[in-house]
Amino acid sequence: MDIIEQTNLHIMPTYARNPVVLADGHGATCHDAEGKTYLDFGSGIGTMSFGYCNPKWAEAVCEQVNTLQHTSNLFYHVPQAQLAEKLCQMSGYAKLFYANSGAEANECAIKLAKKYSTEKYSRNRNVILTLVNSFHGRTITTLSATGQDVFHQYFYPFTGGFRFVQANQIEDLYKNLDENVCAIMIEYVQGEGGVMALDETFVQEIRKICTEKDILMIADEVQTGIGRTGKLFAGEHYHCHADITTTAKGLGGGLPIGVCLADEKFADVLNSGSHGSTFGGNPVVCAGALAILNQITPELLNEVQEKGDFLRRKLTSLEEVVSVSGLGLMIGIQLKTKTAAAVRDTCLKKGLLVLTAKDRVRLLPPLNISRQELETGAEILCQCISAS
Numbered sequence: 001m002d003i004i005e006q007t008n009l010h011i012m013p014t015y016a017r018n019p020v021v022l023a024d025g026h027g028a029t030c031h032d033a034e035g036k037t038y039l040d041f042g043s044g045i046g047t048m049s050f051g052y053c054n055p056k057w058a059e060a061v062c063e064q065v066n067t068l069q070h071t072s073n074l075f076y077h078v079p080q081a082q083l084a085e086k087l088c089q090m091s092g093y094a095k096l097f098y099a100n101s102g103a104e105a106n107e108c109a110i111k112l113a114k115k116y117s118t119e120k121y122s123r124n125r126n127v128i129l130t131l132v133n134s135f136h137g138r139t140i141t142t143l144s145a146t147g148q149d150v151f152h153q154y155f156y157p158f159t160g161g162f163r164f165v166q167a168n169q170i171e172d173l174y175k176n177l178d179e180n181v182c183a184i185m186i187e188y189v190q191g192e193g194g195v196m197a198l199d200e201t202f203v204q205e206i207r208k209i210c211t212e213k214d215i216l217m218i219a220d221e222v223q224t225g226i227g228r229t230g231k232l233f234a235g236e237h238y239h240c241h242a243d244i245t246t247t248a249k250g251l252g253g254g255l256p257i258g259v260c261l262a263d264e265k266f267a268d269v270l271n272s273g274s275h276g277s278t279f280g281g282n283p284v285v286c287a288g289a290l291a292i293l294n295q296i297t298p299e300l301l302n303e304v305q306e307k308g309d310f311l312r313r314k315l316t317s318l319e320e321v322v323s324v325s326g327l328g329l330m331i332g333i334q335l336k337t338k339t340a341a342a343v344r345d346t347c348l349k350k351g352l353l354v355l356t357a358k359d360r361v362r363l364l365p366p367l368n369i370s371r372q373e374l375e376t377g378a379e380i381l382c383q384c385i386s387a388s
Helices: 003-010 055-065 078-091 102-120 140-145 170-175 200-213 234-238 283-293 298-316 340-349 371-386
Strands: 022-026 029-032 037-040 095-099 127-131 162-165 181-186 216-220 244-247 258-262 321-327 330-335 355-357 360-363
Touching: 037 371, 055 283, 078 095, 078 258, 078 283, 095 102, 102 127, 102 140, 102 181, 102 216, 102 244, 102 258, 170 200, 181 200, 200 216, 200 234, 298 321, 298 330, 298 371, 330 340, 340 355, 340 360, 340 371, 360 371
Parallel strands: 127 162, 127 181, 181 216, 216 244
Antiparallel strands: 022 029, 029 037, 095 258, 244 258, 321 330, 330 360, 355 360
């Protein structure tokens, strides 16, 4: 029995998998079980910030797994403390909560906002505004927070207390604002929604409202965080610091982690017993994440923006390309006549792994991809987009 047949026989069909069995990889390159080589412009949907088996990350993980693999959060351990200090110092936040995914980090942010407003105001102040076309996770509550009708099926009843605002429409924002709103939750770049960046004026208006009305501003940076856009967090592009920021994917380097960061004012809202996670802040995951953070330098972030600019120039010159969206190395490509899925499949045959988001081709290359690899992958992509 081959691996694809074995997988399909025993694993629930919740993913539309490509017919490829990946066997090994290093950096931006991987190989399938038959030895074919691929350049990966998807990075495990943005989780492998420095590609496959980054040496510093792998060394930290292997050393930790042979030292202490787990403790539970009833005890203290070194990697958890060191990562928390490093992440708070780099981000300017006071404290954090460790989870295992972006959805869990967002659940924490939602609970924090509701508890803060309930304790300070009333239990009726429990509404959270999110944006149409957003995506915040696949748990029942984060699906409820997601502003896409396609996800609001089957799993009734969905969690109440969410209202959806049209992105970049300030009038609609005020229309949905009342005394029961406790938080406004946004993605600076709507990743699963087509890699669509918000307007700075819209973001700044949200920040103003939240400050004036003591409403929590929550930034979901699960996909945009940890250098993906050329800044540690995408909020820096908008000159905006949210009260709470969640992040996940790129921080783990390929291992599961989620983090909910909070400013001093909200840092102690969730106290003993009000939230928790068995595996959150696991020693092995934290050791790997610390190795990732230690490689996020100003020089690297500048390179991310330069590489993103290079890809945008190449892609916008193509007749088939309508527009290129996103920030840094988080790119969405809107096409005139071809479907994103068709381009993805053609790229796969030619040895390039890309993603899709709605009707767009989506690119999330490793942050440290070499210029030669970037140019090679861009050439393959341009050929696949332009081919008749």
